[in-house]
Amino acid sequence: MLANPNATLEALTSWIRDYFAENGSTAHAVVGISGGKDSSVVAALCVRALGANRVVGVLMPNGEQADIEDAREVVAHLGIRSICVDISGATAALSSALIGAEGFAEAAGDNAGLSRDTRINLPARIRMTTLYAVAQSLPSGARVANTCNRSEDYVGYSTKYGDAAGDFSPLANILVEEVRQLGSALGLPEHLVQKTPSDGLSGQSDEDKLGFTYATLDHYITTGECDDAAARERIDTLHTMNLHKLKPMPAFQL
Template sequence: MLDNPQATKEALIQWIRDYFNQNGPSCSAVVGISGGKDSTIVAALCKEALGAERVVGVLMPNGIQSDIDDAKTVVNHLGISHIIVNIGAAYEALTNAIIQGEGYEVVTGRNDLSRDAAINTPPRLRMATLYAVGQNLPNGARVANTCNGSEDYVGYSTKYGDSAGDFSPLANLVVEEVRQIGRLLDIPKYLVDKTPSDGLS
């Protein structure tokens, strides 16, 4: 638990501001918005550090996302620009291209994706999407990593997926510390206390 969450919040905001001053003074922050606490809090911190006009939220459902309304609530509440990219078609196309690849069944001994590949491919598609969006913004962008320290410690993330990004505001905070920060930000309380899903599929 943080002894002084207010001081930590202010330090995180200044850290983000300093990072952008050094690595892209006119760039925007691109944040993948899932509707969970981590992405919500990172987006709110970026807004405090850079201003709403320099934060872009990207919502990336894979087909139908049951809590997509929470993600929409985040971007609307924060007043940040947002883009919705449904990765469902891209995921299906990539999956089919892989399993129909010449030699795939002979080499792998299967005609489908493994459970691990099926779980980890969507986060990697989402990260590719975030960078593609960022490279199309007028002044460029830096992509936020929204993983917290607890996820990094236990490996509850996807390599080159949600564990990627250019800057990682929550990397040194465990889950309850993230919630402490969230309670000090202008975001709906239920999003701070929301039970997490795996965030992968």
Template sequence: MAEFKKYPKFNAEEDKDKIVAFLKDWFAQNGPTANAVIGISGGKDSSVAAALCVEALGKDRVIGVLMPNGVQSDIDDALKLVNHLGIKYRIVNIGAPYKEMLKALQYTEAPSNNNFHFAVTDALRQNLPPRLRMAALYAVAQGLKEGGRVLNTCNLSEDYVGYATKFGDGAGDVAPLAAYTVTEIRAIGDLLALPAELVHKAPSDGLCGKTDEDNLGFTYAVLDQYIMTGECEDEAVKANIDRRHAINKHKLELMPVVNR
């Protein structure tokens, strides 16, 4: 049986203001002149995170980075977001680096006793792009004259079941949305008057051609209710969520170190 944290009652306006205040304070302490650097996918999380940063820091201190892997079918959604917010942006196409990395991983030297079995699996192919994108975000942040801090845009629902790539989209310097479910983030997005087609777009990781909910086997509405209340009518879905949460804990904890 999963253990459930008691979360305060959600109020979209109050929680939006709480996140904005948090971001103002965090940047004041960790980069008073630094820009917020955000990977913009055109989905709800990056849209809401970017809008919150604009409110906290002003649009001149928010940098959007669009990172298609070759051709991105919904890149117009990402462009719509940066134009809606009026923020600076750069397109960094990871298609060529992705192909070269796969080529390097598949390369094998002449047989020897030092060779080991290594397979380029579907999981590897799906998790490599988020890690390349995070590398690009940190490169942009480091190249800015004023400095940059990378936003983690993951939400509580995804994190709970491990629907993020470790050291990929699961990385970052600050995570303003990590305490909020998909349902709550959509409510904040509506409050911020973001384009509804972005806030309520079917969530997709952009990796395998399916929606998040198709891959997970349950809806975010069901997951969010379970996270908040511990209630789930479908025992098979409940078991699925519990299993995913259990095997995901290594992503949520600090890296273990030896105590001296």
């Protein structure tokens, strides 16, 4: 837990300002807005650091999105410009192109079609493509915000080259409960700050999908303690298995 959320807010605000001073003094921040706590806090931090006129929120429903109004509420609350891109057409088109591609069925073997993980991760990668397309279309240039937090990163709960990508990452060292603290300190609507985390793609909450609570994970990350042996084993397994998502791409050195 953050001992002083307001002091952390000040430090994060200065960090974002310094990043943009060095990497795009007139550039905008582009943030994918899901309506959850992470994207809401990142967008609010960018507004605090740069001003609402330099932050663009991008809503990316994959067809029908049950909580799309939460995303719209964030945009309205922060007073930022927004773009809403329905990615369902692109997702369906690429899925169809893959399944019908010459040689795909042979390579996929027993799968015959797209695997479950592919179906879940494909929209996340299309969303990141969308964010960069928006960023590169803004006349003053833009930088894409990564919205992953420390807890998610520790167990690799993100899509490589999807939501794990971005140009700067304000929450990379902030745990889930600490993100909630920041959201409250920023004055974001409390029902969004406390909203049950979900990837919006699998139909499950994050905790259901992971098999343990974020409270358990955060406690283990900070203390190394976990009374639930099964949860500890799963956390360790996920951490080891997904470290590649955080490491730079290996490159052969002469």
